[in-house]
Amino acid sequence: MDLDDLDLALLRLLLEEPRAGHREYARVLGVARGTVQSRIARLERRGAITGYAAQVSPEALGYTVQAFVHLHLAQGMLDDVTNRLAHVPEVLEAHSTTGEGDVLCRIAARGNAHLEQIVQTLLALPGVVRTRTEIALRGRVPYRVLPLLQQVRGER
Template identity: 65%
Template sequence: MAVVDALDARILRMLLEQPRTSVREYARQLGVARGTLQARLDRLEREGVITGSGPYLSPAALGHPVLAFVHIEVTQGHLDEVGDALAAVPEIIEAFSITGAGDLLTRVVARDNAHLEDVVQRLIRLPGVVRTRTEIALRRRVAYRVLPLVEAVGRAAAAEAGQPRRRV
């Protein structure tokens, strides 16, 4: 588990709020040396805290406005094969092994409901798939975010270090 201190949390907040800013400008705003900032960024990447830096793309803007969550039940012993097969379906933008009802949870995008049905039928035909259950998302209520988590981690790190409370 990566250890994130208050400065790391401030760095992460800046990356989230100002993703196109240069390392030099981040260092200036944070009041730290550029080398210190770069070393911190390198460590956060190495430890898996920072997992990417590319653009976030909208499937809806790419012509796939329908979002669904498809639960997939798999024949015992075939989870890896089905998981590998899911990677070949371009409309699946994420897939997770899960506990509870079902074995896999996928996030699927589609052009419309008919296209979604075609994708689900493709999934059902995969060797090892027993059944699926589909739930269509109506409206996003909370967008993907990690900033509140970063802020909480930063507050906890500052409190643990006995530092004065300051906005992370």
């Protein structure tokens, strides 16, 4: 996807000041509000902007343990298993992977006993052969995209 300097500047503002609003973005960028609105709509259509949501801490909801669970699957079961994972509320995200395991899940649990229950639920899914679990001790670098955007801007 080709992004020009205005697109990159707008994306940066959206990441840094997500609640500022179109009028403020237009003022900072020195363009018309209609330009901001049309650029944002285009970035959404092209998939550069994938959503707008508050980031809620699982810990604030009582889910104090986060873990990464590698799922080893039976041949040909990837789609079926991932469809079932979408119905397990404690699965925060899941990615098909290369290397050890076929799917890597990020899990939120209320404690270690709850985590064990979740792992047992995952093991009971048709197509899951075995799991390997790693408990996260503390988050060190949160999910972020801004450094990538800054790198792309620096390459221009």
